[in-house]
Amino acid sequence: MLDQDFDSDDSDFFLVERGLVSTVKKAFLxxxxxxxxxxxxxxxxxxxxxxxxAKQPHDVIKELRLLSAVSHSNIINVLDHTYDxxxxxxxxxxxxxxxxxxxxxxxxxxxxxxxxxxxxxPTSNSRLGIGTLTKRFTLITKSIIYQILSAIAYLHxxxxxxxxxxxxxxNVLLTKEGCVKLIDFGISWKSDESEQVQRxxxxxxxxxxxxxxxxxxPYRAPELLFGPKSYDAFAADLxxxxxxxxxxFTPLELVPEEGDDDEYDNVRERSQFDPTQPQPPFxxxxxxxxxxxxxxxxxxxxxxxxxxxxxxxxxxxxxxTAETWPGFKDLTSARSVTFNVVPPIPLSSRLPNLPTCxxxxxxxxxxxxxxxxxxxxxxxxxxxxxxDLVSRFLAYPPEKRLKAQExxxxxxxxxxxxxxxxxxxxxxxDENLRGHAITEWNGKSLGELIQQIxxxxxxxGSSNDDE
Numbered sequence: 001m002l003d004q005d006f007d008s009d010d011s012d013f014f015l016v017e018r019g020l021v022s023t024v025k026k027a028f029l030x031x032x033x034x035x036x037x038x039x040x041x042x043x044x045x046x047x048x049x050x051x052x053x054a055k056q057p058h059d060v061i062k063e064l065r066l067l068s069a070v071s072h073s074n075i076i077n078v079l080d081h082t083y084d085x086x087x088x089x090x091x092x093x094x095x096x097x098x099x100x101x102x103x104x105x106x107x108x109x110x111x112x113x114x115x116x117x118x119x120x121x122p123t124s125n126s127r128l129g130i131g132t133l134t135k136r137f138t139l140i141t142k143s144i145i146y147q148i149l150s151a152i153a154y155l156h157x158x159x160x161x162x163x164x165x166x167x168x169x170x171n172v173l174l175t176k177e178g179c180v181k182l183i184d185f186g187i188s189w190k191s192d193e194s195e196q197v198q199r200x201x202x203x204x205x206x207x208x209x210x211x212x213x214x215x216x217x218p219y220r221a222p223e224l225l226f227g228p229k230s231y232d233a234f235a236a237d238l239x240x241x242x243x244x245x246x247x248x249f250t251p252l253e254l255v256p257e258e259g260d261d262d263e264y265d266n267v268r269e270r271s272q273f274d275p276t277q278p279q280p281p282f283x284x285x286x287x288x289x290x291x292x293x294x295x296x297x298x299x300x301x302x303x304x305x306x307x308x309x310x311x312x313x314x315x316x317x318x319x320x321t322a323e324t325w326p327g328f329k330d331l332t333s334a335r336s337v338t339f340n341v342v343p344p345i346p347l348s349s350r351l352p353n354l355p356t357c358x359x360x361x362x363x364x365x366x367x368x369x370x371x372x373x374x375x376x377x378x379x380x381x382x383x384x385x386x387x388d389l390v391s392r393f394l395a396y397p398p399e400k401r402l403k404a405q406e407x408x409x410x411x412x413x414x415x416x417x418x419x420x421x422x423x424x425x426x427x428x429x430d431e432n433l434r435g436h437a438i439t440e441w442n443g444k445s446l447g448e449l450i451q452q453i454x455x456x457x458x459x460x461g462s463s464n465d466d467e
Contacts, residue, residue: 013044016096021058021186022047026096032079041096042079047186050088051202057211059202060090063185066162067092073425074151074180076173097173097181099450101144105169105296108252109456112137112355113281115252134355135441136449139420140178141248141386143446146413146421147180148172152241153404156234161191163233165214167240169247169296177422178446187214189233217302219243222313222320223398225306226333235398242393242401246299249351249386253283257291278349299350311339317394318344325396347391354387384411408433420446 013025023046030039047060067078079093108115112134148167155162164171165187173181189205198204205211210231212224221239223231283297301312314320319341320328328334348354382388389410392402402410413419419437423445439445444452 016043021055022060032093032095041098043094043096045092045094046089048088049083049090049202053088054202057203057205057214058186060092060186062198062201062203063188064090064092065197066185066188066190070155070160070162072151072154074147074182075154076181076183094183095181097175097183099174099176099454100170101172101174101180102169102296104140104144104174104450104453105247106252106294107453107456108282108294109453110137110140111252111281111353113353115282135417136453137353138355138417139441140446140449140453142413142417143178143420144172144174144180145245145248145386145389146408146419147425148182148241148244149404149407149413151180151182152237153408156237156404163189163191163237164240165189165233165236166216166219167237167244168216168219169244172244174450175422176447176451177424178450179422179425187211189214191233215240218298218300218309218312220302220309221398222310222396223331225310226331228331232398235401238393238398238401238404241404241407242390243299245386245390245393246351247296249353249390250297250299251279251281251283251352252294253297254285254292254294256285256287257293279352281352307337314339315342316345316347316350317396318342320396327397347394348387351387351390382411384415386412388412420449422446 010027012029013027016024016026018024024043025046026041026043028039029042030037032042033040045060047058047063048054049061064078064081067076071077076094076097079095081093082091083089084091104110112130114130114133152164152167154160155164164182164185166184167182171182171184173183175181189210191207195204195206203211208230210229210233212227212231214233215221215224215236219240221236224236299316300309302309304312318324319339321341322329382392389402389407389412392407392410395401407413414433414436418441419433420441421437421439423439425439441449
């Protein structure tokens, strides 16, 4: 623990984010890293340890314990911590990571399609050919998905048994080199912790009395919405992976900058279109202007409560049946609500930013009538496509969802386009995957390609800014 006290009002600290349960500030300070004499950017997360003011299940005490026990290239590391006993607050000191992944998702340059044809003014993205756009998009997408999978596979490993329980784009950061950092372990859960270990936690959880108010909006697994006392937290993570990965391919919507910022911050959770009709890659209102903002939409709609979220899931994946989700009837609350019976629709119709060069050949499990290949139960044989990968996480039966470790060997990861990784990234996989990995494409590193996308937004007049 650091000897120095943390003064949140210190002029050296700048506010990064203020949430309902915590605050994050940054500062340029010496004392950290290999050379402690050289200043570096540090992020400090502050949260209460007073049970009266803590919000279940957010627990900064447990977060510090779990983060301090793990070490992985794609998981944020703890540099130190301070505890203010008088104020009942914990401060976790971590490296400051400059790029939020949802900034990349919200960029219209991050698409296999040119977006200039949808606007009334030229863009820098229009100067790139379809082939270049598709290749760049695919390389970045595969890299980020691989790195997120690596982090979750590490956490889910039987030697750690940690479920994150809040996987979403906002909890993924990127270094300037393009290295993924998974953050925010405030509601994580370790399945094999004893009551003794959890004694000092704000919200101890037993396997037979778990909190279901976990995950966020459109990323919540359907079983959580029925309030079970016990559930597979690792399978809930896998559903969240599927919804997060789907957002690489969902539409981008142009929203006027004027109005309620809170409304526009939640635009990715909207679902305003007929689910039976394919969506376009870019949604542009007829009266758009150059000051509008781009936002990535979510696959499901989490803005209308739990029943609204369930219905948005069912409209795409189909209403559960005894065949598609055998355990559905065992969820107590499921018997108290009757839903309209609707069939699944092609998942590809909701993912218009799948790369155009090969999307026509993608196997779409939601278009098959066989139960083994339905939306709820994945087809036996994997196909080398991102659509196949996403669909395997979005299986209704929790036990049928693709495990993160298995996903690292999915044919879309190991075949086709090479795996572009940050320079210095250590692969933990077999030699075949190492031979598939590269650190540059067209003379540019992963970090440079990501910066190229973000720079295009500034050139094109987009107003999504970075710190």
